[in-house]
Each structure stands twice: as C-alpha cells, then as structure tokens.
Amino acid sequence: MTTRRDFLQTLGAAGATLAGLSACGGGHGNGGTGSTQPPIAVPTSPILVIVNIDGGNDWLSMLPPNAGANLGIYQTKRATLQIPGTQQTDLGSGVGLNTDFTGMDQLHALGRVAWITGIGMPNPNLSHFTSIDLWGQGATVPAGNGWLGRFADTAFNPTGDVLRGLTVTADLPIMLKGATRSYVSITGSGGYVYPAYLLSSSPVADAATLEQGWAAALAATGPDPASAAAYQAAAAAGTLFYDAQNNPAFGAGGSLPSRTPAVLYPGDKGYPVTRLNGSALSSTLSSQFKLIAQMIAAGLPTQVFFTRLSGWDTHSNQATDHPNLQRTLGGSIKAFYDDLASITTPSGTAQDRVMILAYSEFGRRVQENSSGTDHGTAGLSFCVGRAVKGGLYGGYPDLANLDANGNMKFTTDFRSLYATVLDRWLGQATSTTDTLLGASYPRLGFL
Amino acid sequence: MAVLTAISAWTVADVQHFARRAGFGLTPEDAATLAGQAPGPAIDAWIDGTALDPAAYQAAAATADVVLEPQISANTTVAGSVDVPAVQPPHPFLVEGADAWRNSLNTAQALTAWRMQFNPYAFQERMALFWHNLFATGWHKVNNAALMLKQYQTFRTLGLARFDDLLVAVSQDPAMALWLDSVLNNAAGTKVANENYAREVMELYSLGADNGYNQTDITQLARALSGWSFTYAEADLKVNPANPSSKYPADARFRVYDGSAIAPDTRLWYGGTATTSPNMHATGTVSYLGQTFDVTTTTGGLAKGENALRSILTSRGANCAQFLARRLLTHFVTATYSATDLADVQAMIQAAGFDLRAVLKTLLKSQYFFDPANRFALAEGPVSWTVRAARMLCPPLPAASSATPPAYPAWRLVTNAATTFDQAGMKLFDPTGPNGWKEHTAWLNSNTMRYRGRLAAALALAETRSFSGATYPLFPTTVTAWFPTAPATPQDVLARLTALLQPAPLPAAVTAEWLAALWPSAFAWDAASQAKARELAFLILCSPAGQLY
Numbered sequence: 004m005t006t007r008r009d010f011l012q013t014l015g016a017a018g019a020t021l022a023g024l025s026a027c028g029g030g031h032g033n034g035g036t037g038s039t040q041p042p043i044a045v046p047t048s049p050i051l052v053i054v055n056i057d058g059g060n061d062w063l064s065m066l067p068p069n070a071g072a073n074l075g076i077y078q079t080k081r082a083t084l085q086i087p088g089t090q091q092t093d094l095g096s097g098v099g100l101n102t103d104f105t106g107m108d109q110l111h112a113l114g115r116v117a118w119i120t121g122i123g124m125p126n127p128n129l130s131h132f133t134s135i136d137l138w139g140q141g142a143t144v145p146a147g148n149g150w151l152g153r154f155a156d157t158a159f160n161p162t163g164d165v166l167r168g169l170t171v172t173a174d175l176p177i178m179l180k181g182a183t184r185s186y187v188s189i190t191g192s193g194g195y196v197y198p199a200y201l202l203s204s205s206p207v208a209d210a211a212t213l214e215q216g217w218a219a220a221l222a223a224t225g226p227d228p229a230s231a232a233a234y235q236a237a238a239a240a241g242t243l244f245y246d247a248q249n250n251p252a253f254g255a256g257g258s259l260p261s262r263t264p265a266v267l268y269p270g271d272k273g274y275p276v277t278r279l280n281g282s283a284l285s286s287t288l289s290s291q292f293k294l295i296a297q298m299i300a301a302g303l304p305t306q307v308f309f310t311r312l313s314g315w316d317t318h319s320n321q322a323t324d325h326p327n328l329q330r331t332l333g334g335s336i337k338a339f340y341d342d343l344a345s346i347t348t349p350s351g352t353a354q355d356r357v358m359i360l361a362y363s364e365f366g367r368r369v370q371e372n373s374s375g376t377d378h379g380t381a382g383l384s385f386c387v388g389r390a391v392k393g394g395l396y397g398g399y400p401d402l403a404n405l406d407a408n409g410n411m412k413f414t415t416d417f418r419s420l421y422a423t424v425l426d427r428w429l430g431q432a433t434s435t436t437d438t439l440l441g442a443s444y445p446r447l448g449f450l
Numbered sequence: 451m452a453v454l455t456a457i458s459a460w461t462v463a464d465v466q467h468f469a470r471r472a473g474f475g476l477t478p479e480d481a482a483t484l485a486g487q488a489p490g491p492a493i494d495a496w497i498d499g500t501a502l503d504p505a506a507y508q509a510a511a512a513t514a515d516v517v518l519e520p521q522i523s524a525n526t527t528v529a530g531s532v533d534v535p536a537v538q539p540p541h542p543f544l545v546e547g548a549d550a551w552r553n554s555l556n557t558a559q560a561l562t563a564w565r566m567q568f569n570p571y572a573f574q575e576r577m578a579l580f581w582h583n584l585f586a587t588g589w590h591k592v593n594n595a596a597l598m599l600k601q602y603q604t605f606r607t608l609g610l611a612r613f614d615d616l617l618v619a620v621s622q623d624p625a626m627a628l629w630l631d632s633v634l635n636n637a638a639g640t641k642v643a644n645e646n647y648a649r650e651v652m653e654l655y656s657l658g659a660d661n662g663y664n665q666t667d668i669t670q671l672a673r674a675l676s677g678w679s680f681t682y683a684e685a686d687l688k689v690n691p692a693n694p695s696s697k698y699p700a701d702a703r704f705r706v707y708d709g710s711a712i713a714p715d716t717r718l719w720y721g722g723t724a725t726t727s728p729n730m731h732a733t734g735t736v737s738y739l740g741q742t743f744d745v746t747t748t749t750g751g752l753a754k755g756e757n758a759l760r761s762i763l764t765s766r767g768a769n770c771a772q773f774l775a776r777r778l779l780t781h782f783v784t785a786t787y788s789a790t791d792l793a794d795v796q797a798m799i800q801a802a803g804f805d806l807r808a809v810l811k812t813l814l815k816s817q818y819f820f821d822p823a824n825r826f827a828l829a830e831g832p833v834s835w836t837v838r839a840a841r842m843l844c845p846p847l848p849a850a851s852s853a854t855p856p857a858y859p860a861w862r863l864v865t866n867a868a869t870t871f872d873q874a875g876m877k878l879f880d881p882t883g884p885n886g887w888k889e890h891t892a893w894l895n896s897n898t899m900r901y902r903g904r905l906a907a908a909l910a911l912a913e914t915r916s917f918s919g920a921t922y923p924l925f926p927t928t929v930t931a932w933f934p935t936a937p938a939t940p941q942d943v944l945a946r947l948t949a950l951l952q953p954a955p956l957p958a959a960v961t962a963e964w965l966a967a968l969w970p971s972a973f974a975w976d977a978a979s980q981a982k983a984r985e986l987a988f989l990i991l992c993s994p995a996g997q998l999y
Contacts, residue, residue: 058883129649130659132885173873175895188897190873201907209968209985216964216985217903220993223957230826230954230998232786236891237829237899237994244896313882318646319634372644373636408665 039114043389045450048350049358049428052295052308052339053151054288055176056332056363058315059131061376062383063369064325066120067091068399069099076402080370084321094118096395103326105269105276106337114393115340116385117449119420121400123381123413127365131316131378134364139178141421141440150421151307152181153439154429159184165246169298170309171291179309185239186309187247192297195248195257221245252303259301264293265345268338269331276334278327285331288312292339299353300346306429315363321375336361336387358388358428360420369402370409380410384420390428392449419444452791454798456815460489466952467825470999471782472496472814473572475838478949479934493815497610497807499571507570510851546603551596551688551700555589558599559871559878560861566837567859568847577609577810578602579833580781582878585620585655586886587629589879596688596700597625598879613774613804614763617656621647621759622704624680624719630884633719637676637732648672650884656762658776662769663739670736674745674755677707677731681715684723697721706731706754731755739765763804771799778813784824785890791818826954829893830999832874832902836864838999839909839991842950843927850926857926863915864908864924873901894997906991910984929980932987936975940965943983951990954998964989 067086068074074097078085091099092108098120100108110116124143128134133145141150148156155168161183168186170179179186189195197214201207221241225234254260267274270286278284291310298305312332317325336359346353362384367376381400397415406412418440425436427450437443457464462478462485469476469484473496476484484492495501546561553561566575582605592598601623608616620626627633630647637643648671653659682699689697702719705712709729716723731754733746743758752760763770775795779787787795795813802808813819830838840859844850850857865871871878875898876887887893907913908924915924932950937943944961968982990996 128660129665130653131883132653133659173875173897185895188895190897201904202911202913207907207911208981212967213985213988216960216967216989217992219963220957220960220989220995223960223994225954225995226957227826227955229823230995233827233829233891233998234954234994237894237997240894240896241899241992241994244900247896248900316646316883318644319631370642372642374634375631375644377645378649 039112039393040389042114042392043355045390045428046351046356048306048348048356049390049430050299050306050308050353050356051424051428052292052310052357052359053178054332054336054359054361055309055311056315056361057135057311057313058317058363059134059365059367059378060315060363060383061317061321061325061367062120062363063366064321065101065104065329066094066118066383067099067101068097068402069093070097073097073399073402076369080402082371084371084376094395096399098395098399101326101329103329104332105330105334107333110337110340110387111393115389115391116387116393117391117447118395119384119386119397119415119447119449120395121381121397121411121414122362122384122417122420123365123411123415124417125413127380127410127413129365129378129380129408129410131364136177138362138364138417139176139180141418148180148182149176149178150425150439151178151309152184152186154181154307154425154431155179155184155186156181157435157439158429158431164304165243166250166252166303166305168307169303169305171294172309172311176309176311179307185243186307187243189247189298190294192261192294193256193258195250195253195259197248197257217241218245252301254301259297259303262293262297262300264296264338264342266338266341268293268342269334274334276330278330279323284327284334285312288331288335289338292335292342296339296342296346296353299343299348299357302348317367317375318372318377319375321371332361340387355389358386358391358424360384360386360424362417362420366411368409369405369411380406381413384417386420386424386449390450394449396447396449415447416444418442419447423447423450452787452794452816452818453821454794454812454816454818456812457489457817457820460485460820463825464489464820467820468493468496468814469572470830470838470952471819471828473576474566474834474841475952477842490815494811497573497811497814499574502570504570506847506851507568510568510847510856511565546599548700550599551594551698553595553599555595555879556865557862558589558595559865562602562878563833563837563840563861563865563871564858566833567840567844567861568850570847574606574609576834578605580777581605581609581616583781583831583881583886583889584777585626586881586884587623587625588881588883592625592628594625594628594698596698597623597628597702600701601625602879610807610810613770613806614760616806617651617762618756618759620655621651621675622678622753624699624702624704627679627704627719632675632678633680635672635676635678636728636730637673638729641730643669643672643676643732645669645672647678648675651675651759652762654885656773657766657769658773661773662766666737667739670738671758673732674736674738674743674758676755677727677729678753678755679705679707679719679727679730681705681712681719681727682717683714684716687717687721704753708754741765767800767804768796771796771804774799774804774809778809780828780889782813783819784827786827794818826995826998828999829890829997831887831889831893832876832898832905833871833878835902835997835999836871836874836905836909839906839951840925842952843909843932843987844925845928845931859925860915860917860922863917863922864905870901874898874905875901899992899997902997903992906988906996910987910991912984927984929983932983933975937983938973938975940969940973943979943986947983947987947990951987951996952999953990953993953995956990956993956995960993 068077086101090102094100136145139149140147159167170186170188173190221238225231268289269284270289295308343353363382366382367379400411422436422444423446425431426433462481465481465485569575631644632647635644645668649668652663680702682702686699686701687697688700707727708731712727735742735744738758745755799809845857913924914921
C-alpha cells in the first residue's frame with residue numbers, strides 16, 4: 004500500500020519532474036502550459052485516434068469528487084485509496100483532477116479536454132468481455148458489428164480505402180469490425196513490401212510467382228461448402244494485408260520513412276516522470292502513438308486509428324498500479340498532442356487534425372476491497388484535440404444514489420458520445436449517424 | 451440434432467480429420483495404418499494414450515539438449531544463484547520439473563512447442579492447449595516460469611479428469627492465484643473480499659457470462675474462496691534468471707490463509723516467513739447459488755470454501771454443461787453449431803457426470819464429429835497450425851533425435867524475435883486477459899495473416915537464422931523426405947503436399963495456376979523441381995484453405 008508520504012518520497016524531485024514535463028513538451032506548437040485557447044474549427048480532414056483504456060478504469064481516482072456530498076461518501080468508501088485534495092487540480096463543480104494523470108492538467112488548462120463523467124448504458128454489464136463487446140458494438144445487448152465498423156461499411160470505398168481504418172494493435176477489436184469492411188492491423192513501420200516480410204535473412208526465390216499464386220488463392224472462392232465461410236474469412240483477412248502491403252503509401256523497402264519524435268514520450272530516456280518506484284514508465288502506448296505520428300507524417304490516408312493501454316483491472320495493488328498507469332496514459336497523450344504539432348500535412352498540422360477519444364469498458368466499484376476495486380458501471384470518457392471545447396460534460400454520478408450492487412448510475416449514454424463524434428467529427432449526416440447507432444441520441448456540446 | 455452415436459467404420463480422410471482436431475495431424479502413412487483399425491478402440495487408445503511407446507520421446511526430452519538457458523550467467527554474489535553451463539542453439543530448451551524456474555517466456559514456449567511436435571500422446575498436448583486457452587493465465591502478471599509450467603503440467607495430468615476436480619485444481623493453482631488475485635482476497639472480519647477470481651471462475655471457467663448467477667453470488671463466492679493462496683519451502687526460493695536481485699519460488703503448494711500453522715513450508719506467497727499464515731479467510735457461512743455453505747469448517751478432505759466452489763456443478767449443472775459444450779464444440783467440432791446440437795452435447799456432458807474422458811470419447815467418436823459438414827469448417831489457431839506443419843514437414847523423432855546435431859526445429863529461435871507465435875495471434879503462456887484467445891475466424895486478421903505467411907516461409911522455404919555466429923535452419927526439412935515416391939508430374943507433387951499439409955479443398959483454378967507457373971515446361975524431379983515443391987508447400991500453407999482444419 005502506497006501512502007501519501009511514500010508517494011512524496013518516491014517522487015523525490017517531484018517539483019523538477021512535473022515542472023520539467025512542460026519544458027520538454029512545451030517548446031513545440033501549441034503544447035505546454037498556458038491559458039485557455041479557443042477551439043479551432045473542425046478540420047476538413049479530421050483524424051480520430053481511439054484510446055482503449057483496457058480493463059475497467061477506476062476513474063474515481065482520476066477525477067475524484069473534491070467537494071459537496073459526494074466527497075464524504077468517497078472518503079468513507081475509499082478509506083485507503085482516496086486521492087487527497089492536495090494531490091488534485093480543481094476542475095470546478097466539485098471535481099478534481101489527479102496530478103498523477105500526467106500532462107492532463109496542462110491540456111485541461113488549455114481548454115483542450117472534454118471530460119464525460121458518468122458515461123455508460125442503461126443495462127450495464129460487469130463482465131469485462133461483455134462490456135467490451137457492448138462498447139464496441141454501440142449496443143446494450145451483445146449483437147452485431149462494431150460502431151466504427153459500421154461507419155466503415157457506410158463511408159469507406161468498398162474496393163479501396165484499405166488504409167482508412169487502422170489499428171496499431173495486433174488484434175482486430177470488435178469495435179472495428181464491419182459487415183463488409185474490417186480495419187487493417189499494422190503493428191510496425193517496416194516490412195510492407197513483398198516479399199521483404201517473409202524471410203529475415205535470405206532472398207526469396209521466385210518471389211513474383213509466389214506473390215501471384217498467393218493473390219490467386221486470396222481472390223478465389225473456396226470450392227467446398229463445409230469450409231466456404233471460413234475460407235472467405237481467411238481470404239478477406241489475407242486480402243486486407245495483401246492490399247495494404249502493396250499500397251504505394253509505404254515507401255521503398257516497404258517501410259515508412261523514419262521519423263524522430265519532436266518530444267520525449269513516456270519510456271524514452273530522459274522523460275521526466277517515472278513510476279512511483281522511480282523506474283521508467285511503460286512505453287506501450289507511446290510506441291503506438293509514435294507509430295501513428297509516423298504514419299500521419301508519411302501521408303497514410305488513415306482517418307481512424309485504434310490504440311490500447313491494458314492493465315487497468317486494479318482488483319489489487321491499485322495504490323501502486325493506478326498512479327503508474329495514469330502517468331503512462333496522461334504522459335503519452337500529452338506527448339502525442341505536442342508531437343503532432345510538428346507534423347505538417349497538406350490538410351493542416353496533425354495537431355489540428357487529430358482528436359483523441361479515450362474510453363474504458365466500465366468504471367469500478369465505489370467501495371474499495373482490501374487492496375483495490377472491483378468491477379463497476381458508469382465510466383469516464385474524454386476527448387482531446389484543438390477543436391474540442393474543453394470542460395466537464397455529462398453529470399457526475401451521485402454517490403449517495405448507487406444501484407443495488409453499490410455501483411454508480413450512468414448519467415450520459417455512451418452512444419451520445421459516438422453520435423457526436425460520427426456527425427460532428429467524422430462528417431456523417433445526422434440521419435446517417437442515427438442509422439449507424441440504431442436511434443438518435445442527444446449530441447454533446449464539446450464539438 | 452447432433453448425432454452422438456459412434457461411427458462404426460472410418461476412412462483415411464476420417465482419420466486425418468480426427469487427427470487434425472484431436473492431435474496435430476498424422477502423415478498419410480500413419481493415417482492409413484490407423485484407418486486399418488476399428489475406430490472405437492482406436493479412438494479410445496488415442497484419447498487414453500495407450501498402445502504408445504513413449505520411451506524414445508522421454509529419452510529425447512530428458513537428454514537431447516533439452517537443457518539450460520544460455521543467458522543465465524553465474525552470479526556468485528547472490529545466494530541461490532547457479533552457474534549454468536550454456537548450451538548453444540539451435541535447441542537450447544530448458545528442463546521442466548525442478549529446473550523449470552530457469553525458463554524465459556520464449557524458452558517455455560519453445561519447449562512446449564517441442565512437446566506438441568514430438569509427444570506420441572498427441573491428445574494430451576491437444577487437451578493441455580485447450581485448457582490453457584480456457585483457463586488462460588498470463589506470464590506478464592504471474593512472472594514465474596516454474597508456476598506457469600506447473601499449471602500447464604496440471605492441464606496434461608488432469609485434462610481428462612472430472613471437470614469439478616480440474617476446476618478445483620485450477621482454483622488452487624499458484625499461478626492462477628497470482629493471476630486473478632486470490633492471494634490478495636482478504637475477507638477476514640469486516641474486510642471486503644476481492645471478487646476477481648470469483649467472478650471469472652464463473653464467467654470464464656465454468657458457466658459463461660450471466661449464465662445462472664448474479665452479483666451477489668460473486669461476492670459470496672469471493673468470501674468462500676478468500677485466503678486461497680500458497681506457500682513454499684525455503685529450499686524452493688530461487689534467483690530470477692532475468693533479474694538476479696529478485697527471487698521467486700520454484701514450486702508452491704496451495705494453502706488457505708486462515709491463521710493456522712503452515713510448517714513445514716515457511717514462506718508465504720509474498721516471500722514473508724512465518725509459522726502461521728495470516729488470517730484472510732471469511733468465517734461463518736455464505737449463501738451461494740441458492741444454498742448455504744459453512745466455509746469455516748472442513749469436511750471430507752475439502753479445503754475451506756471448496757464446498758461452495760464444487761456446488762457450481764450441482765447447483766448449475768445444466769449451465770456448466772452448456773458452457774463446456776460451447777467451448778468443446780468451438781474447439782473440436784464447429785463454431786456454427788445449432789441450438790439443438792448444443793443442447794445434445796450439453797445433455798451428454800451431464801449424463802457423463804462431467805467425466806471429461808468419457809465426454810471427449812463420446813464427442814470425438816460421434817457421427818456428428820465426423821459429419822462432412824464439419825470438415826475444414828474451423829480456422830486453426832497459429833500454434834496448432836505451426837506444430838502440425840512441423841509434424842508433417844520436419845523429421846520425426848527417431849530421425850531427428852539421432853541426427854547430429856538433432857534435427858529439431860529451432861523452436862527457441864522461432865518463438866523469439868520477429869517470427870513469433872505472438873504476432874501470429876497466440877502468445878503462448880501469455881494471453882492478454884483471463885478470457886484467453888477467441889477461436890475460429892477470430893484467429894484471422896490482416897496482421898496474423900502476415901505472420902502466417904512468414905511462418906509458412908520459415909516452414910517451407912528452408913529459412914535459416916543466424917544466432918551467436920552460427921546459422922541454423924528454423925525448420926529442418928528435406929524435400930525428398932516429403933516424397934517417399936518420386937513424383938512424375940506436377941500433379942503428383944500437389945497431391946503429395948496436399949496429403950501432408952491437408953488444407954481445405956483448394957480451388958481447382960488456383961492449383962492449376964500454381965502448377966502452370968511453377969512448372970511451365972517439362973517436369974523432371976530434379977533439384978529445381980524440389981525447390982519448386984517448397985514453393986508449392988509455401989503457397990498451400992499461406993493460402994486461405996491452408997488456415998482451415
């Protein structure tokens with residue numbers, strides 16, 4: 004269990020590290036500290052970067068109540084895990100921002116963060132996997148494809164646009180699965196020209212013959228009724244890769260042009276914020292953001308990216324793990340935001356074009372257990388970008404009015420967030436958005 | 451409906467279907483031999499592992515450079531550190547058992563792939579892989595090679611036991627206790643239980659989400675299983691090879707932390723020493739799945755709270771059987787079973803009293819399993835896919851173990867670096883979450899297909915890898931060994947490779963295009979044609995049909 008005193012001791016040079024963050028990030032573009040800036044207009048070529056906070060985020064430790072009736076309940080139910088007021092930046096409305104959420108106070112001060120507290124659904128499910136499916140599908144009953152997959156079905160060119168939707172994770176999240184379109188998964192910056200990725204050492208003989216033979220198999224229909232459906236699934240996955248790796252957006256040798264980030268990211272040598280124990284933060288999310296920055300700088304025509312930071316299932320050891328995760332998440336987002344300012348594209352700077360949308364499958368139980376928190380319901384989403392009107396959206400859940408299992412009641416339907424993003428960021432007509440989500444949900448005012 | 455009546459005769463194609471699903475495939479010659487036996491006794495023997503001669507396999511596993519981690523360097527300043535002689539690639543596997551703690555994740559993956567490839571009791575390895583996916587436990591949190599391999603060994607030894615016994619064994623398994631926080635589940639007095647394991651043992655390991663339980667059942671079971679932890683002997687405390695300043699147990703034993711004496715084991719899971727365990731176990735009764743259980747006293751040799759855990763199969767037998775039926779069907783038979791098929795298999799499982807050996811025998815002998823509609827209807831997972839291809843293309847154990855150096859795949863190099871199971875979609879021993887890996891078409895996306903292409907090249911195109919100044923084949927293969935009879939035509943080459951690799955039916959136009967491109971002129975079985983045969987094997991392996999089984 005980490006106490007407040009331990010925390011201060013661990014940070015040691017806390018003043019230097021936290022102040023140093025803006026020094027490393029603030030020298031570029033519109034990053035760094037400063038007073039609130041008005042949002043820019045939604046860009047003509049917007050890019051959406053999804054951040055999956057995987058495992059169920061205890062956002063009560065990110066944006067804790069710091070006044071009013073909620074505060075006392077919070078302090079009672081979080082006897083050991085409560086975030087002291089001295090470790091918070093006041094956001095107003097009885098809500099604080101944990102200073103362990105590195106860099107987010109600066110982005111908030113700029114007015115670039117829309118916090119949607121209490122986001123959820125009418126029939127929440129405490130299973131990670133059911134809830135992940137529901138958030139992916141934009142549904143309250145597990146069924147169908149993902150909301151961004153349906154967007155791709157509608158918006159993407161059916162015979163092109165192979166790089167328009169892209170995950171930098173090795174899997175294909177359900178959120179990205181469409182009926183006719185799936186997103187490509189690319190986890191590295193190299194090897195995207197045939198046959199470079201096949202063998203690590205020796206040249207491939209007859210490479211052209213093999214490539215043509217492989218393409219022929221991908222284009223064919225399986226002749227056997229028993230295996231036809233699975234054949235087509237394999238062919239579709241293979242074709243997606245085949246088309247992506249043949250894409251001229253990848254340069255000579257199948258590799259994206261190398262790029263040196265303009266700022267330090269968590270995990271980089273010299274990044275000023277560490278874990279509680281002084282060791283380096285994880286680079287898991289940083290490396291995904293760096294790859295995306297490299298892709299944008301290379302001119303990939305990608306409109307939607309998907310990233311993930313796992314480890315948030317803090318049933319135990321929360322006092323250590325959650326601050327470390329917050330530092331990694333916040334620090335990576337802040338670094339990415341700053342880094343994007345240095346990338347100029349024909350449609351404007353990458354910082355102007357990118358909006359980050361972060362979500363988790365649920366929040367966690369208000370009452371702590373003996374060293375962490377168990378699964379809960381209503382969560383936190385937030386959007387970061389230059390076009391975002393920063394502030395608190397949705398209502399903060401009433402901690403005196405929990406459900407029968409001691410979990411928070413949601414205040415904003417998660418599909419309101421999706422609807423807002425679909426028509427105000429991704430440019431869908433209102434009616435198209437409503438069709439994609441199966442109903443019309445109130446839009447949020449951050450765009 | 452799923453006709454679960456056993457088949458009475460089978461063909462070579464039936465045998466190959468069975469062996470792909472219930473093992474890692476058979477060569478055409480071995481399949482023909484098995485097809486000469488009556489299916490009932492043959493399948494019994496396959497599942498029971500009888501009529502096998504494991505001596506050569508055991509000897510190879512014990513001696514054939516299945517040894518030590520070259521990266522471990524002696525650290526004489528750290529007590530317990532062991533100077534380990536390095537063994538050079540390509541086969542630097544590690545031992546299991548008492549030395550299992552020396553493994554890295556890659557070597558653990560490598561030795562397990564080696565066992566899957568060569569264990570004559572293939573069904574044992576198939577079931578272990580199945581249970582590893584179901585009871586998915588992740589290296590990145592357990593961070594203990596010995597305990598991870600100990601759990602995998604449990605899947606081998608109890609993989610065909612009664613399901614309730616397996617469920618209890620997993621619930622008391624030290625790696626699982628670390629993975630899902632049982633070691634931190636403290637419900638003594640007014641403490642609030644940690645419900646991580648209680649939730650997942652129902653949702654992921656026995657019932658399925660929302661299938662017969664509610665949130666109150668979760669909190670009650672969490673109380674019943676509170677304090678379920680482990681201890682270990684002082685002598686089992688070893689130095690972490692990856693980090694000599696840290697130590698961890700090389701073995702451990704289940705123990706309920708209820709404040710009782712723990713001698714002769716003197717170490718608690720977190721390394722502390724004591725003669726009594728901390729008291730983390732709830733007292734009194736719990737109300738669980740409609741019954742009340744005394745979790746304080748023990749009867750019948752059960753651990754405190756085990757009565758509640760075991761009641762899942764009695765209070766919710768139909769739900770549990772349905773859960774198991776879904777998992778077994780999706781792995782072994784088809785992912786597109788009907789509701790009636792599911793109900794039939796569920797009823798069979800219940801009628802068999804959750805005796806997994808009986809269940810698997812009935813299912814894998816059934817007309818339903820052998821129905822042509824289920825043949826090649828599943829996408830194969832990448833580990834199974836790689837091992838099966840290695841069994842078909844690489845030398846079998848006698849030839850491999852008698853060669854100098856042994857002609858085993860360089861599994862250690864295969865599992866390392868870029869050509870990994872990880873990128874192909876199954877990071878063996880290290881799933882992201884406790885739900886393991888989704889099967890069937892979830893194995894297939896643009897990235898996993900990319901890496902299957904890479905693995906196909908490694909398997910078929912004789913890829914080599916340099917390591918420590920020497921060059922090794924990743925998968926040692928000899929094309930002429932694939933062809934007991936020299937092919938006279940390109941069609942002969944295709945027929946033999948298809949019989950070995952057993953893809954789903956290939957479109958005739960595709961194979962015609964392949965053969966025309968590879969052999970545009972007169973055919974002769976020379977070195978050039980043998981190189982083309984490798985290319986044809988590559989095309990089969992990375993084609994859509996090659997992902998199905």
